[in-house]
Structure formats: structure tokens, C-alpha cells
Amino acid sequence: MAIEPGQLPELLPAWTFAFLLVVCRVGAALMLLPGLGEQEIPAQVKIGLTLALAALLWPVLAPALPAPPAAPARAVVLVAGECAVGLWIGMLARLVALALPMAAQFLGFLLGLSNAMLFDPSFGASGTALARMVGLGGVVVLFATGLHMLPIAALAGSYAVLPAGGAFPADAAAEAVVIAVAASFALAFQLAGPFVLAGVVFQLTLGLLSRLVPQMQVFFVALPLQVAGGLALLAVLIAGMLSVWxxxxxAVLGGLPGL
Structure with missing residues (x-):
């Protein structure tokens, strides 16, 4: 439908508000999405991605987006609701991604690498270098397999499940987050399971050696073996860990709301 130049002053506020709603949902999700929301990505790039995705979605979604409300309070509620939906989708995607560095964090403690800690943006706290390396490896796998596109597709499809201006399902969202947290911890323990078993066997062996040979300096003998053996086991199992993850x-990203 052709638009007369005289109609632009009337349509521009509605278009701007609709675009703002799309930016809020996309931008909130992009802050947490695995791969695209990593702390290493500059803020300018994230803003550019947000605006680009919003520009692609807005023409398609514009007819279904609510008009600018007369009351400012209602506008704030709409914006907050869109941000909540975006954060919810981003959090569900981020939780499964955290399972891999979480498992590597366990490995760092088991292998005796916890003495060298550095800041890990994934957790917002200090972590082992091994956890950071494995976490970045997971990001590479996401991009290599194309899984980073699933949350973006979920964002586009979420408007059919959670239309803009609708009520945010807080109860269902909270339940989904709790389930996702439990699943993330379970996956992390599953990935770290072989190393936990090997660590228990190794510590039991050291205990027996200290009893059988009391004069042996077990700590000085054990630490190099612990690190070398753990890294060797990691080299053998890392491909399987990445495959399971x-x-x-x-499965998780393919089940996000909107897909």
C-alpha cells in the first residue's frame, strides 16, 4: 500500500514504538545468547547486531505489534514485558552453554589447576584457565555447527507464542528456568563424571601409597602425575565431551519458545 507523504508524521511514532519493542526483545536476548552474547564481543558489535536483527524482523512483525499507548505507564509496561521475554529466552539458551565451562571448572579443581585463577566473563568471577579454554571451544562448536542460529529463530517465532503486549507467563518462565538450571548442572556432572571417577581412584591410590611407604613425599610425587594424567585423559575424552554437549x-536450543 502506497503511503502519502502527508501520512508520515502520523505513522512515524507508531513505527518508532514498534521498532523499539522489537529492539527490546532482541537486545535483551542478545545479551545472554551463547556465542553472540559473549563478553569478548564489543558492545558496539552487539548493538549493531541488535539493530540489524530488529530491522529484519520489524517489517514482518509490524502489523501484529501494539500501537503506542496514550498512557506512559502502559508504554513502560510493554517495554518491560518485551525485555522480560528476551531475557527469558536468552537465559534458557545460556544455561545449557554454561554446562561445558562448568564441567571444565570441575576438571580444573580435580587436576590441581585451581592455583592459577583468572577472571572468567562467563561466570562473572574467577575461574581456571582450563574452564575458559573449554568454554571458548564450546563457542567455536556453536558457530561451526550453526546452533547459534536456533535462538535467533526462536526470537522470530516467539512472537507467535508470546505476542508483544501480551501477559508474560511468569510462572511457566520460572519453572522453565529452574528445569534448565537443573539440567545444566546434570549435564556438567555428566561431562565431568569420568574425571571425578579417575580422581577418586587416584586419591585412593595415594592414600594407600602413603600408608605403605610413609617416608615417600606423596604430595610432590602426586601433583605432577595428577596434572599430566588429567590432561592426558582430557585429550582422550574432549571429543566425546564436545559431542555429548x-x-x-x-536439544535444548531446538526446544526454545518459538521453535
Missing amino acids: TAAAS
């Missing part, structure tokens, strides 16, 4: 991430 990728399958779990594919």
Missing part, C-alpha cells in the same frame, strides 16, 4: 545443546 553439542547433542544436549541442540
